[in-house]
Amino acid sequence: MMLRSMYKFRQLAKNIQFLIESGSWPAHKKLPSLRAQAQSSGYSLMTVLNAYQELEAKGWIYTKQKSGYYVSGDINISPEHTNKVALNTNIEINSLVFDHLKRLQQDHVIPLGSAFPSVPLLCNTHFMKILSQHAKLPNSSLSTDSMPPGSLHLRQILASRYSLNGISTQPEDIVITSGALDALNLSLQALTKPGDFILLQQTIFYGAWQAAERLGLNVITIPEHPEHGFDVNAFESALKNYPIKVCWLMLNAHNPIGFTVSNEIKLVIAELLHRYKVYLIEDDVYQELFYEKQKPLSVKYFDKENYVLHCSSFSKILGAGVRVGWVHSRPFSNAIQHLQLMSTVSASNLMQHALVDFIGTHHYEKHLRQLRLKLQKNKNTYYKLLKEILPKSCKIYLYATGYFLWIQLPINVDSTVLYQHLLDKKIVIAPSILFQQDNLPRNYIRLNCSFNLTEPIKRALYTVVEMIKMLEQNAGADGS
CATH class of the missing domain: 1.10.10.10 (Winged helix-like DNA-binding domain superfamily/Winged helix DNA-binding domain)
Structure with missing residues (x-):
């Protein structure tokens, strides 16, 4: 003691x-x-x-x-404390995110700022048929066999899929949650208390910032590497010099930028976690949306000491309504279940039962293959159009995964101002202020490229470009 x-x-x-x-x-x-x-x-x-x-x-x-x-x-x-990392102690992002999500829910908007793929791409007739069949069975929605840690059959299927990917897993290692965000939040809550220091990437999914704000955490950020996506040197420097308890990282199909970190760097990350005794909450919600033949590995694959809590879900491949996710975390399974019983209680019984029947068929893998092909095609179509019509002062970040394009605007164009102007046109984009809390240039936007390039969406993209040109011209005229 x-x-x-x-x-x-x-x-x-x-x-x-x-x-x-x-x-x-x-x-x-x-x-x-x-x-x-x-x-x-x-x-x-x-x-x-x-x-x-x-x-x-x-x-x-x-x-x-x-x-x-x-x-x-x-x-x-010492200068070394300020040249690579940044500290965020007074995080205030929840109101911004709330307003953004409300804008996306309005009627007749072009949702280029949405985080979810296009609904028609996700709707699978075989899954809907199975879901309909289970909805007619009282046992599917009224039973308690899907309470924490979740359906045993679903956990067995997920454990088998992990094992086939080289991660030895038992059903007891997995807790089913109400989506990926629930999995991430429960994991962070199980590992931290108010005032603790956590590490995030400088640009990251706004859910991480919301969680830090809600739990009263101090956030240290490291910059992205211009070539590799993840800056290993900055990461080790932060672990070495600052009292970091937990990292929350997205390394496959990063949201919003889109890069996937190499397996070699993931191995180094796993080794550093073990060396400095720091836990990692790995947000791998886009793990299935890769374009190459080989599925990228997770840091969990290289984790030999149980320092990684791996989180994912089905919502990005079957729709936002399929709020079923999970945490792979052997040491913290009981703690996460206790927290779950005080908040979301459990994921939908009906969805868990339907997923058990669907994932076990060849239709699931076929759906994944078709979804990847459609997303790749749509993203490339957007990229080619935007490459033609955007001013040369813009830069598009294109990566072979996911469905987002991260676009750097001219340095004198504030993406928040662009966002506000486009709202008047019923067009919603995602400005960089949603993903960054440091005093960084706000000249980035994220576009969702999963939608078919219909005439209304094409006109919306042209409107976005014209507004960028107008703001750039006005800023130049003002001498700013």
């Missing part, structure tokens, strides 16, 4: 030291009182006192009689 207590106060001291080093707590800022710090961090008063005393002894903070503790004013901060 004594060793555990020592670890706690040193961990808290390290967290506070990082806030000071990063500039989030400036010189002479008053620290929270012992009681306030204990309440926010979950540590005891004695642990907080020991942490403050250690920081005072090292010169990071000082005391004022009858006033409290303050950040010292004569600390020399």
Whole structure:
């Protein structure tokens, strides 16, 4: 117990030291009182006192009689703490995401900012037939055999698919959830407490930012590598220098940029997780939407010490209504189930039963093959058109996976302004502010290219391009 207590106060001291080093707590800022710090961090008063005393002894903070503790004013901060990583402590994105999703739900909009593939591509007649048959059976929707950890038959099928992909898996390793976001949120909640530090990619799916905001977490970000997608050096530097407890990464068909990280880099990531004793929540929701013959591996494949919680779902391949996902996490299965029983309880019994019957047929693999081909065709069609009509000052990021195009606008065009202008035209795009929280240039957008290029969508793309040109011209005229 004594060793555990020592670890706690040193961990808290390290967290506070990082806030000071990063500039989030400036010189002479008053620290929270012992009681306030204990309440926010979950540590005891004695642990907080020991942490403050250690920081005072090292010169990071000082005391004022009858006033409290303050950040010292004569600390020399090493440049290595600011050149590659960024700290985000006051995350406020939930309102932005809420507004964006509401816009997508409005009537007669062109949903180029949607996160889901086109519904006609996902609708499978065989699955719908199986679903209809199960809906007529009271046992499918009223039974309790799909309560946490979920349908045993479905977990057996998923375990078999993992094993066939080289990841030795038992049904007990898997917890069925209400979609991938539920799996990701439950995993993060099981691993963290308010005030902890987590690591995200600089540009990442907005659900990660929402979760960090809701749980009161501090976020450290690392930049994308211009060639490989993932910057291993920045990743190791962050793990080495900062008190990171958990990473949340998307490495296959990254949303919003689209890259897939090589297997060689994934192996290095797994080795670094083990070396620094840091957990990874791997968001692999687009794992089946690859174009090459070989399915890309996950970091879970290289994980020999159970540091990776692998999360995925069926919603991106069978539709948003199929809210069934899962977590592959042997050590945290019970903790995740306990949290699940206090929130979403379980995924739909009806959907779980229907999926068991569908995944076991050849129709499922046929559906996946056809879906990949259609997405690839549509994405290439969009790319060719946009390449022709976008101004030369724009850059399109094209990768052989998924259904998103990440587009860099002229440096003087704010994608948030573009987003607002297009709303008046009933066109919804996804501006970069949804995916980035640092003080980064806001000249990126994500476009959903899964829809067939109908005349209305083609006109919408032309409108997007014309609006970009107008904003670029106006910015140039203003001298900005």
